[in-house]
Amino acid sequence: MIDAVRSRRALGGALRPSRVGLVRLAAVATVLLVPSSAPAARFRIDTRTGVLAYPVIGRDGLVVLDERVVQSRLMLMVDDLLEVPEDSPDPSAEPDLAIGCSLRWFVNPGVAANAVDSGSTRFVPNTQDLGLEVLWAWIEAVHLVDGWLDARLGRIVHDGPLGWRSDDGARLRFGPAEWLGLEVTGGFENVRGLRLSNSPFAPEGVERWSAEGEGADRYRGNVAPEHRPTIDAALDGILGPVEYAAGYRRTWRSVEGGLADERLGFELAGSFGPVSAYGSTRLDLVTGQVSDASAELAARFDGGRHRVEAHYEYFLPTFDAESIFWVFAADPFHELTLRYRFPLVGALRGEAWLSARHVEDPGGDAAVGMLAGPFTDLGGGLGLALALRSFTATMRWKTIQGSTTSLAGADLVVDVPLGARWSLFAVGSGWQFEDLLRDDGYGVGGAGRAGAAVTIVERVRVEAEAQVAHDTREGTTFAVFAWLDLGVAL
Numbered sequence: 051m052i053d054a055v056r057s058r059r060a061l062g063g064a065l066r067p068s069r070v071g072l073v074r075l076a077a078v079a080t081v082l083l084v085p086s087s088a089p090a091a092r093f094r095i096d097t098r099t100g101v102l103a104y105p106v107i108g109r110d111g112l113v114v115l116d117e118r119v120v121q122s123r124l125m126l127m128v129d130d131l132l133e134v135p136e137d138s139p140d141p142s143a144e145p146d147l148a149i150g151c152s153l154r155w156f157v158n159p160g161v162a163a164n165a166v167d168s169g170s171t172r173f174v175p176n177t178q179d180l181g182l183e184v185l186w187a188w189i190e191a192v193h194l195v196d197g198w199l200d201a202r203l204g205r206i207v208h209d210g211p212l213g214w215r216s217d218d219g220a221r222l223r224f225g226p227a228e229w230l231g232l233e234v235t236g237g238f239e240n241v242r243g244l245r246l247s248n249s250p251f252a253p254e255g256v257e258r259w260s261a262e263g264e265g266a267d268r269y270r271g272n273v274a275p276e277h278r279p280t281i282d283a284a285l286d287g288i289l290g291p292v293e294y295a296a297g298y299r300r301t302w303r304s305v306e307g308g309l310a311d312e313r314l315g316f317e318l319a320g321s322f323g324p325v326s327a328y329g330s331t332r333l334d335l336v337t338g339q340v341s342d343a344s345a346e347l348a349a350r351f352d353g354g355r356h357r358v359e360a361h362y363e364y365f366l367p368t369f370d371a372e373s374i375f376w377v378f379a380a381d382p383f384h385e386l387t388l389r390y391r392f393p394l395v396g397a398l399r400g401e402a403w404l405s406a407r408h409v410e411d412p413g414g415d416a417a418v419g420m421l422a423g424p425f426t427d428l429g430g431g432l433g434l435a436l437a438l439r440s441f442t443a444t445m446r447w448k449t450i451q452g453s454t455t456s457l458a459g460a461d462l463v464v465d466v467p468l469g470a471r472w473s474l475f476a477v478g479s480g481w482q483f484e485d486l487l488r489d490d491g492y493g494v495g496g497a498g499r500a501g502a503a504v505t506i507v508e509r510v511r512v513e514a515e516a517q518v519a520h521d522t523r524e525g526t527t528f529a530v531f532a533w534l535d536l537g538v539a540l
Contacts, residue, residue: 090130090133090134091128091129091130091131092127092128092129092130092539092540093126093127093128093538093539093540094125094126094127094128094537094538094539094540095124095125095126095127095536095537095538095539096124096125096509096535096536096537096538097122097123097124097125097534097535097536097537098122098123098533098534098535098536099120099121099122099123099533099534099536100119100120100121100122100531100532100533100534101119101120101530101531101532102117102118102119102121102529102530102531103117103118103119103160103529103530103531104117104517104527104528104529104530105117105527105528116160117158117160117161118158118159118160119156119157119158119160120156120157120158120159121154121155121156121157122154122155122156123152123153123154123155123185124151124152124153124154125150125151125152126149126150126151126152127148127149127150128148128149128150129146129147129148129149130146131146131147131148131149132144132145132146132147143193143197144193145191145192145193145194146191146192146193147189147190147191147192148189148190148191148192149188149189149190150186150187150188150190151184151186151187151188152184152185152186152187153182153183153184153185153187154182154183154185155181155182155183156178156180156181156183157179157180158178158179158180159179161177161178161179163179164265165177165179166178166179167263167265168261168262168263168265168266169263169264169265170263170264170265171264171265171268172265173261173263173264173265173266173268175257175259175261175266175269175272176242176243176257176259182246183246183247183248184205184246184248185205185207185248185250185251186204186205186206186207186216186248187204187205188202188203188204188205188206189202189203189204190202190203198224198225198226199222199223199224199225200222200223200225201220201221201222201223202220202221203219203220203221204218205217205218205240205248206218206219206221206235206237207248207251208221208235208282210233210282210284210286210295210297210315211284211295211296211297211315211316211317211330211332212282212297212298212299212313212315212332213315213332214251215239215251215280215282215299216239216240216248216251216252217235217236217237217238217239217240217280217282218237218238218239218240219235219236219237219238219280220235220236220237221233221234221235222234222235227287228287228288229287229288229289230285230287231284231285231286231287232283232284232285233283233284233285233286234281234282234283234284235280235281235282235283236280236281236282237279237280238277238278238279238280239253239277239278239279239280239301240252241253241256241257241258241275241276241277241278242256242257242258242259242275243257243258243259243274243275244275244277247275253311253369253370253373254369254370254373254375255369255370255372255373255374255375255376256310256370256372256373257374258272258273258274258275258276259272259273259274259275260272260273260274260275276303276304276305277304277305278301278302278303278304278310279301279302279304279305280299280300280301280302281299281300282297282298282299283297283298283299284296284297284298285297291320291321291322292318292319292320293317293318293319293320294316294317294318294319295316295317295318296314296315296316296317297313297314297315297316298313298314298315299311299312299313300312301370303371303372309336309371310370310371310372311336311370311371312334312335312336313332313333313334313335313341314332314333314335315330315331315332315333316329316330316331316332317329317330318330324349324350324351325347325348325349325350326347326348326349327345327346327347327348328344328345328346329343329344329345329346330342330343330344330345331343331344334368336368336371337368339366339368340364340366341365341366341367341368342363342364342365342366343362343363343364344361344362344363344364345361345362346359346360346361346362347359347360348360355392355393356390356391356392356393357390357391357392358388358389358390358391359387359388359389359390359391360386360387360388360389361386361387361388361389362384362385362386362387363384363385363387364382364383364384364385365382365383366380366382367380367382379488381409381410381454381487382409382410383407383408383409383410384407384408384410385405385406385407385408386405386406386407387403387404387405388403388404388405389401389402389403390402390403394434397436397437397438398434398435398436399434399435399436399437400432400433400434400435401432401433401435402430402431402432402433403430403431404428404429404430405428405429405430405431405450406422406425406427406428406429407425407426407427407428407429407450407452407454407455408424408425408426409426409427409454409455409487421452421453425452426452426453426454427450427451427452427453427454427455428450428451428452429448429449429450429451429452429457430448430449430450431446431447431448431449432446432447433445433446433447434446440466440467441464441465441466441467442464442465443462443463443464443465444462444463445460445461445462445463446460446461447459447460448460453486454485454486454487455483455484455485455486456482456483456484456486456492457481457482457483457484458481458482458483459479459480459481459482459483460479460480460481461477461478461479461480462477462478462479463475463476463477464476464477470505471504471505471506472502472503472504473502473503473504474500474501474502475499475500475501475502476498476499476500476501477497477498477499477500478496478497478498478499479496479497479498480494480495480496480497481494481495481496482494492522493521493522493523494521494522495519495520495521495522496519496520497517497518497519497520498517498518498519499515499516499517500515500516501513501514501515501516501531502514509535509536509537509538509539510535510536510537511533511534511535512532512533512534512535513531513532513533513535514530514531514532514533515530515531515532516528516529516530516531517529517530517531
């Protein structure tokens with residue numbers, strides 16, 4: 051994204067957790083890798099251990115899996131591995147080596163044994179009762195060639211004009227000036243089904259698995275996982291008040307060839323006093339269509355107390371050429387929103403917005419008759435926010451009605467800090483929806499969440515949350531979550 055341009059040396063990532071055994075193993079391995087001549091090396095270990103319990107509802111409204119997940123994630127970072135000359139004018143700009151990894155271990159006793167047995171008729175592909183995932187792991191050299199070149203090798207998670215991706219390979223970044231940065235990533239795409247795969251960043255709908263037996267025979271398309279070669283190039287920079295980024299990505303179905311995905315994306319942002327602007331677009335070169343585009347213009351008045359925004363968005367669902375999602379119907383739409391944020395009394399603030407939507411059928415014509423002018427749906431909403439030292443609360447209401455959609459919903463969020471250590475929160479929501487383009491696409495429902503968090507000591511935190519939801523399609527469902535966060539910095 052554009053914001054990534056401001057941070058050329060982002061060594062971090064999402065903080066992930068693990069068990070004590072994994073922490074010790076990773077720490078020992080890192081110590082063995084660290085040169086003995088680098089006593090100033092910096093170590094950071096963050097873990098999150100969680101317990102999650104929730105049902106998975108099938109298309110028939112019955113529970114398919116009763117999840118009971120115990121998971122641990124570990125994030126380990128080591129940098130400052132190279133000594134800095136004593137006479138260096140800027141130690142932060144000197145060449146350096148860094149090592150980073152994030153692992154996820156989990157066990158799910160809620161998964162029945164027959165769900166992972168391909169010989170059982172209750173077999174569910176890609177279901178796991180335990181496993182270890184490598185979210186990301188790499189070694190990096192930065193500030194090479196007079197500070198112009200960075201290199202990273204390993205499992206890399208990267209973001210840009212084309213969105214999130216996870217690749218196993220190498221990345222080179224050449225940045226001779228603030229106004230010009232060139233980044234190239236190449237290797238193999240991380241796809242579900244590969245050993246130690248990282249499902250959160252795999253392409254949507256691209257799943258491969260191979261199994262034999264009566265249960266596996268009930269599913270079509272079970273094929274052995276294959277490595278998919280990919281290359282990604284990005285150009286970005288800052289020119290005065292304007293930031294830009296452009297990206298290109300091409301992925302092949304396998305080493306033997308065949309195009310799986312090819313995309314081109316652009317982002318542009320600028321700030322001119324009280325006015326700011328942003329625009330982006332992505333092109334799917336496989337289908338020759340614009341997959342999504344957005345533009346926003348915002349203006350602040352009275353020292354930022356008043357803010358007016360105009361936002362346009364276009365979206366057409368497109369997927370990888372191997373994705374199973376191509377079989378589903380998709381209706382591209384254009385949406386325009388005008389929003390006004392304003393102060394009320396004291397710490398109370400408000401916002402109001404109007405929106406208009408134009409939905410097309412795949413041929414480009416209106417899916418259903420127009421409601422007003424070129425628009426198929428019209429809507430709006432109101433919001434209130436109150437921020438006090440004792441608590442913060444926000445309440446929002448939204449509706450959109452027309453020839454393709456009937457939607458109304460409201461939510462209330464409350465956060466209550468209790469001193470420096472404790473905090474409580476609660477969320478309540480209700481909604482009514484109807485998809486007028488498809489049969490049985492309607493319902494009413496509501497949900498509630500409540501949780502608490504406590505910071506025991508610095509970098510040690512415990513959180514717990516309970517959820518309940520009711521929907522006319524799925525009935526009433528419950529979920530419980532608990533997390534333990536631990537952090538160490540040396």
